[in-house]
Amino acid sequence: LDHIRREGIPPLITFGQMRGMIHVHTTWSDGKNSLEEMALAAKSLGFEYIAICDHSQSAAYAGGLSIERVRQQRADIDTLNARGLGIRILHGIESDILPDGSLDYPDDVLAEFDLVVASVHSHFNLPAPEQTARILRALAHPATTILGHPTGRLLLRRNGYQVDIEAILAAAARTGTIIEFNVNPYRLDLDWRYHQRACSIGVRFAIDPDSYRADLMNELSDGIFLARRRGLRPSAVVNTLPVDAFLDMVAAQRQQKQLLRGAA
Template sequence: MPDKKLIKILDNIAILLEIKGENPFKSRAYSNAAEIIRENQLDIQKEVQEGTLSNIKGFGDALVKKMTEYVQIGKISYYEKLIAEIPESLVDITKINSMGPRKTKLVYEQLGVKSINELEEVCLNGSLKKLKGFTDKSIEIILNSIAHKKASKGLFLQNSVIEYAENLLNQLKSNSQILDAEISGSYRRFAETITDLHIVVSTYNPFEMCQDFKSTFNANQIEKHLLILTNENIPVTVDFAKPDEYILKLHQSTGSDEYTSAFIQLFKEINSSFSFTSEEELYNSLGIQFVPPELRESITALEKAKQFKIPRLIENLDLKGMLHVHSNWSDGRNSILEMALRAKELGFSYIAMCDHSRSAGYTNGLSIERVKLQHEEIDKLNEENHGIKILKGIESDILTDGSLDYPEDVLEKFDIVVVSVHSSFNMSKSQMTKRMIAALASPYTTILGHPTGRLLTSRLPYEVDINEIIDAAADYGKIIEINANPYRLDLSWENVIYAKEKEVRIAINPDSHKTSTLEDVFIGVKVARKGWLEAKDVVNCLDYENFMNGIVNGRISRGNS
């Protein structure tokens, strides 16, 4: 398991060097090292002890020396020296929208700003506006970002807790006296962000097991409950229950307060039994349909269950196509073939390469000439028949006037065109809405990518009337993406529900830039399930022939999934 503390140190060194104005290559060496450890799940202690770290590309002598020091004494003296020169808290400021290393250095040197609270203060007292490069609009963006960051404090992304949660679950289940254990709470019903973890455990000896695990997890004990605070400050509650109590406790701790309250009322009216072997049996005892955990947010699901109108929600195995992925032709890490073969291993029969378009120079976007060369490579790979169809796609920037990034004679050569906003986020709501609708009106647009531009816990959505966008997609017969990147999950599940009402087809896309994140597409399936989607609502549940026929015809029939 990679050392998260070490990864954070390396990332911080990279940012602090940028603030200092050091050679960008020097900064990049540390950020690359952090990414290599993350990506390859490197055990640095093992690599150092076995003397193999220098064999890994990206770890030169200087980095190996620092990694060795970290393994031996638990810190890196170079980093300690760096944060003695520059406050470590500046790293947090760089992550505020409209800041970054250069502006962070400016406010530190000119105004003595060392923290987010101090940045907020100079925004409000007018000091910041006196510095070159800061306008009323940029200050408004900074203040909104600070407010969002404060509101997001104590919120955790699903992917940031899954490793800890699964390890904890495995430790519990490895004990022979534990009959079953499952994560419940908002995590189980796939809330976009969570405040804590809740685990319910089945055992014949709940109090004794609670005592036994207390020292293992360095936890506080309250009767048959353990309270744990992880190194990342995630609160965890572990409830130990007898087998005949387990299912009810699991169910009660999964749903929202609204849902659970309504369910308990129904349960009291109908049922006198308290012992069940499964949640399905619990629902059957009430004479209603089983409600999947993802839908247990409001009483709407319970009302549907009484009418037996819960649909068969989409499942991972329903997906057949992998759309919106990037390769090393733009800012991806892997080749087209590597991405395609990994998608094939995951069970997909077609994949659409959607590298960035030419305006995205910062991502090595494709010039018209490079588009032609990439298409030649895709043709060659398809001729070689690697067991998966490779589609010619592009992620086209939506320009400020709503036009796409290539002339028509280039756009018509793509199998699919994903259109996305990557710049000028700070337009007014009406301007941004008009811009995106213009892109949807293009006959070459296939899919609208990450429609609100949000980054969970770090960046607010841009101002846009998302319902109006969904309405326009319905009018023009366009597809909207659930971007399954765990930092995006965009469309949100609430907006997915509205899109389904408007009969807008959805694509579940990983937006992957490397083979290791292609599996993010299955995170998108959870969002789709929470939005009540069935396989027929999702375009990449179509087989290759039906998908391509639908694209060629301009509209994809809802009945062909």
């Protein structure tokens, strides 16, 4: 309160500042709309780029992409970008974090993606020390751009897994890993209690709809309202970056993690 009295209320994120629609799914895995349909829907909402992050190969229940299909999808994205839809399509993946904390493809395949959202989709009942160690290992991987839905909760359906959030946030700050604020109304994950703590130690957020249908991407506008309630500023949200700046951030993050890995 003293800071607010001295400096005034800081400017908070607005929907109009959002340039990137990050973490959406398509018919390549378990989404309901095609690459082109998702891209055009994001364009209609005013976005400059969209990051397609379909499920990885271990998520067989969700049509996860084999390595062969990853490369086929990349070719389709290249074709659409060459056509010029008026929005840039980035080729990402939502990689499962495996039980030992490794990611779901070999390193050379992971390096081909424009970004990687790493998420836990199995083994939710591990004890807190094991679950935390699992996620910390994933955060340290050079390919991990964003930690997806950090506690895995589904509101009114499933509690989040047991994990040391303070340790996760500290590791995110150290490695430059982005924390997802997943604004799917069934998730709203990361919980509101941790946003200001994260910002205070330099963690940045990606505000993502995790949409499986084109018409659900507009839930992001509600997510921005909630982000404002949590005090998020534009500088703390990577979706506000222009596409080239976003890709430069990913490249710098990977380089930083390689250096940290080499020093370990």
